[in-house]
Ligand SMILES: NC(=O)C1=CN([C@@H]2O[C@H](COP(=O)(O)OP(=O)(O)OC[C@H]3O[C@@H](n4cnc5c(N)ncnc54)[C@H](OP(=O)(O)O)[C@@H]3O)[C@@H](O)[C@H]2O)C=CC1
């Protein structure tokens with residue numbers, strides 16, 4: 001493979017990117033940013049109406065983009081299979097941004113079976129089976145890049161839930177094992193681990209001045225992230241700029257995960 005050079009390294013022109021959890025928040029922000037970076041998109045979530053709005057926003061940014069939307073509950077393996085099958089029927093998938101997720105913030109002594117199952121089924125089981133279905137397509141093609149979305153909560157202890165922590169730690173380790181198994185097929189698997197970004201998932205927490213103050217005090221860059229600041233890391237991991245990077249977890253966290261004391 002001849003090495004790309006300069007700006008071409010980061011171009012996503014000609015690449016088709018599937019993004020789960022694209023109906024709002026980080027997934028929406030990545031859809032807009034990757035559209036601007038030249039990618040064609042397949043947007044996946046349960047809320048098709050919201051996905052259609054994001055599709056229109058992407059087309060407003062780049063009128064020649066190909067943007068399709070697919071409804072899928074990633075907790076349902078059969079829906080995942082059908083969704084990936086539909087996407088592949090329309091064209092190859094070069095990149096998967098495995099982003100869909102949620103949190104139920106409960107103290108460990110109060111976590112219910114249902115809460116645990118919901119978080120694990122979405123953030124870990126759903127993420128894995130989506131990666132498995134797209135990974136089979138990429139292994140068959142002998143090319144592809146998967147970007148899983150974990151959290152700093154998968155690496156250090158946060159007060160935002162043990163189920164979430166377990167799931168997101170699992171995503172980091174899953175990233176390494178998939179990278180190990182699929183590397184010989186030229187499929188790269190990496191992970192982005194964000195600290196706090198203002199989205200529908202976190203806005204209630206971040207609207208509490210005292211809580212926000214605690215977050216900022218634990219963050220060397222002294223602020224929460226803007227969703228647009230996740231686009232560069234995603235473009236890097238999606239593009240040829242990271243052609244020799246796999247199994248890596250990129251902390252996009254304002255330095256929070258290195259903050260000792
Ligand atoms: N915001 C933050 O500070 C941080 C977020 N993260 C992670 O980033 C990812 C995105 O978070 P964020 O954008 O903030 O969250 P949002 O709640 O804003 O968006 C979550 C997205 O995931 C989708 N989703 C949730 N459950 C399912 C499901 N069962 N099937 C399909 N799609 C689903 C939602 O779509 P729909 O409801 O339409 O299905 C939505 O598009 C998550 O994995 C989260 O853990 C990690 C660290 C920090």
Ligand SMILES: C[C@H](O)[C@@H]1OC(=O)[C@H](O)[C@@H]1O
Pocket residue numbers: 102103105151152153158160194195196201202
């Ligand atoms: C940084 C964490 O992942 C953050 O904690 C929460 O409660 C939200 O769910 C975010 O994911």
